[in-house]
Amino acid sequence: MLMPRLIHKLTLLFLFLSLTTATITQQFKEAPQFYNSPDCHSIDQDGMDSDSETDGDKTIFCSGHAVHVAMTLDTAYIRGSMAAILSVLQHTSCPQNIAFHFVASASANTSLLRATISSSFPYLNFRVYTFDDSSVSRLISTSIRSALDCPLNYARSYLANIIPLCVRRVVYLDSDLVLVDDIAKLAATPLGEQSVLAAPEYCNANFTSYFTPTFWSNPSLSLTFADRKPCYFNTGVMVIDLDRWREGDYTTKIEEWMELQKRIRIYELGSLPPFMLVFAGDIVPVDHRWNQHGLGGDNFKGLCRDLHPGPASLLHWSGKGKPWARLDANRPCPLDALWAPYDLLQTPFTLDC
Numbered sequence: 342m343l344m345p346r347l348i349h350k351l352t353l354l355f356l357f358l359s360l361t362t363a364t365i366t367q368q369f370k371e372a373p374q375f376y377n378s379p380d381c382h383s384i385d386q387d388g389m390d391s392d393s394e395t396d397g398d399k400t401i402f403c404s405g406h407a408v409h410v411a412m413t414l415d416t417a418y419i420r421g422s423m424a425a426i427l428s429v430l431q432h433t434s435c436p437q438n439i440a441f442h443f444v445a446s447a448s449a450n451t452s453l454l455r456a457t458i459s460s461s462f463p464y465l466n467f468r469v470y471t472f473d474d475s476s477v478s479r480l481i482s483t484s485i486r487s488a489l490d491c492p493l494n495y496a497r498s499y500l501a502n503i504i505p506l507c508v509r510r511v512v513y514l515d516s517d518l519v520l521v522d523d524i525a526k527l528a529a530t531p532l533g534e535q536s537v538l539a540a541p542e543y544c545n546a547n548f549t550s551y552f553t554p555t556f557w558s559n560p561s562l563s564l565t566f567a568d569r570k571p572c573y574f575n576t577g578v579m580v581i582d583l584d585r586w587r588e589g590d591y592t593t594k595i596e597e598w599m600e601l602q603k604r605i606r607i608y609e610l611g612s613l614p615p616f617m618l619v620f621a622g623d624i625v626p627v628d629h630r631w632n633q634h635g636l637g638g639d640n641f642k643g644l645c646r647d648l649h650p651g652p653a654s655l656l657h658w659s660g661k662g663k664p665w666a667r668l669d670a671n672r673p674c675p676l677d678a679l680w681a682p683y684d685l686l687q688t689p690f691t692l693d694c
Contacts, residue, residue, distance in 0.1 A: 368687040369461045372427050375436035376692060384438055393394040401466050403507035407440045408433070408528045411500050411511045413493050414454050414469065416518040420665045421658075423461060424683035428519035430462075431683075435525060441467035442504050442511065444496045446474055451640070461685055470503045470655035472496045480599040482606070497576060498595045501586040509584045512653025517637065517663055517684050522654030527631050532578045537591060539580040539625035541632040544572035548621070549654045551614055558609035576616050577659055578632040580625075584614045594619045630654040636676050638662040645674035 361388055385402045401407050410429065414422055422443075430436040443458070445451050455469050474492040476499065481492065496503070497513055504511060513527050516644045530539045548571055549557060557563050586592075598615040601607065608614035633653045637660025640645045646660070658664050664680035 344383040346499040350489045353377045365401065369420075369423055369457065369685040370687050372430070372461050372685060374464050375430045375433075378434045381435035381438055387596045401438070401440045402442075402468060402505065404440070405509065407438050407466075408435070408525050409440050409442060409504075409508050409511045410524065411442045411444065411497075411504065411513045412516060413472075413496050414445045414458075414516075415449055415493055416454070419454065419457060419520075420684070420686055421516040421663065423458075423685045424665075424680060425514060425516055425518055425520075426458075426462060427466070427683045427685060429514075429524050430465075430522065432520050433523045433525055437464075437466070439466060439524070441465060442500075442508070443467060443469045444493070444500070444503055445469055445471050446493050447471045448474060463647045472503060475522065477596075477599075480596060480603065480675060482599070482602050497526070497579075498592055498612065498615070500581065501583045502592060503584065506587075509582070511581050511583055513581060515574075515659065517658065518577065518655055518657040518660060519680055520655050521679075522630075526653070527578075527580060527627070530627055532582050532585075532623065532625055534581070535585075537582050537585045537589065538620060539627050540576070540578060540622065541629045541634075542574045542626040544630075546573040548573055548617075551610060551617060552608050553606055555605060559605075562607065565618060571617065571621035572620065572626075573617070574624060575632055575657070575659060576613055577634065577657055578627075578655060580627070591619060610692075628654075632657055633660045636660065636664075636674070638674070646676070648676065 352414055384404050384406060390608065402409075412425065414424060426441065429439060433439060443454070445454055449471075451469050451471060458465065459468075459469060460489070472493065477492050477495045481495065500511060510528070512524060552572065572586050585688065595615045595618075597617045598607075602615075629649060630652045633648050633655060634657040635646050636656060637647075637658040639648055645662075648656075658677075658680065662674065664673065664677040665684065665686070667677055668681060668684075
C-alpha cells in the first residue's frame with residue numbers, strides 16, 4: 342500500500358513543479374530562418390561606414406531602406422511579442438531588412454528578455470532599449486483597467502527620444518497582434534508633407550465618449566478640436582515620422598495633457614486619450630485592414646468579437662482578453678485559432694522526435 346501512495350505523491354509533485362516552472366519561466370521554440378527574396382534591397386550596399394561602428398550589424402539600424410519596427414517588451418506579454426515577431430517575418434518579402442527596436446522597462450531583466458528573443462530568433466536584427474519608468478509614472482492617472490496604467494504602455498510617446506536619431510520612420514506595433522500581410526506595405530504609407538503619423542481611423546465610433554463631461558463642458562478644453570474633424574484611432578498600430586515628431590516636440594505636448602489630467606479628470610482610458618488630444622483629426626488615415634482591432638473583446642465582460650467587414654492584413658487582440666490566456670484556459674474565442682499558429686511556446690509535454 343505504501344508504494345502506490347508514494348508514487349501517487351511523486352506524480353502530483355512532478356505535475357505541480359512542471360506547471361509552476363511553465364508559469365514562471367516560459368520556454369519558446371526556435372523559429373525558422375527567413376530569407377530575402379531576390380529583389381530586396383541589400384542593406385550592405387547602403388554605403389555606410391560600418392568600420393566606425395562598434396558592431397557590424399549597426400548598418401541596418403540606421404538604414405533608410407530597412408523597415409523599422411518598434412515594440413515594447415516585458416515578461417507579461419512576451420508570448421504575444423514572440424508571435425507578433427514571427428508573423429512579421431513570415432509574411433514579409435524582405436525579412437532580413439526588418440530592424441526591430443524593443444523598448445523594455447528599466448526595472449525589467451533586459452538580459453533575460455534579450456536572451457529569450459535571441460534563442461527563438463537567432464538571426465533577428467534587433468536591439469533592446471531601456472525606458473525610464475520614472476519619466477512617466479508621476480503623470481499616470483488611474484484608468485478603467487489597471488493593466489492600462491503600466492508605465493510601459495506610455496513608452497510609445499517617448500519613441501523619438503529612445504530610438505537613435507538616425508531612425509527617421511518607424512512602425513509601432515502592440516504585442517497582442519499578428520500580421521498576415523507584408524509589413525513593408527504599411528511602412529511605406531505616404532505621410533505627405535506635414536503629417537507626423539498614420540493609423541486606421543474609425544469615424545463611426547463615438548469620439549465624445551473618450552473624454553469626460555468635464556472636458557466637453559469647458560470651452561477652453563473642448564475647443565482643442567475646433568479646427569479639426571477628430572476620429573477615434575487605435576494607437577496599437579501606427580506609422581510615425583520620428584523626425585517630425587522630434588521637430589514638433591510632441592512628447593512634451595502629450596505630457597502637458599497628462600499633467601492637466603492629474604489636476605482635472607478629462608478622460609478615463611490610459612495612454613490613448615492624450616494621443617487623440619494631440620493628433621486626432623490630423624493623422625493620415627490607413628485602410629482598416631491594417632488594424633482589425635478589438636478581438637480581445639469588451640473591457641468589462643471579455644466577450645468574443647468578430648472581424649470587421651472587409652479584408653484583413655493585421656489582427657489585433659486589443660481589449661481585455663488575450664488569445665494565449667484564453668487558449669490556456671481552454672476557453673478560446675473562435676478567432677483565437679488565427680493567432681495559435683504563431684505561438685512559439687514550448688509546452689512541458691512536447692516531445693522532440
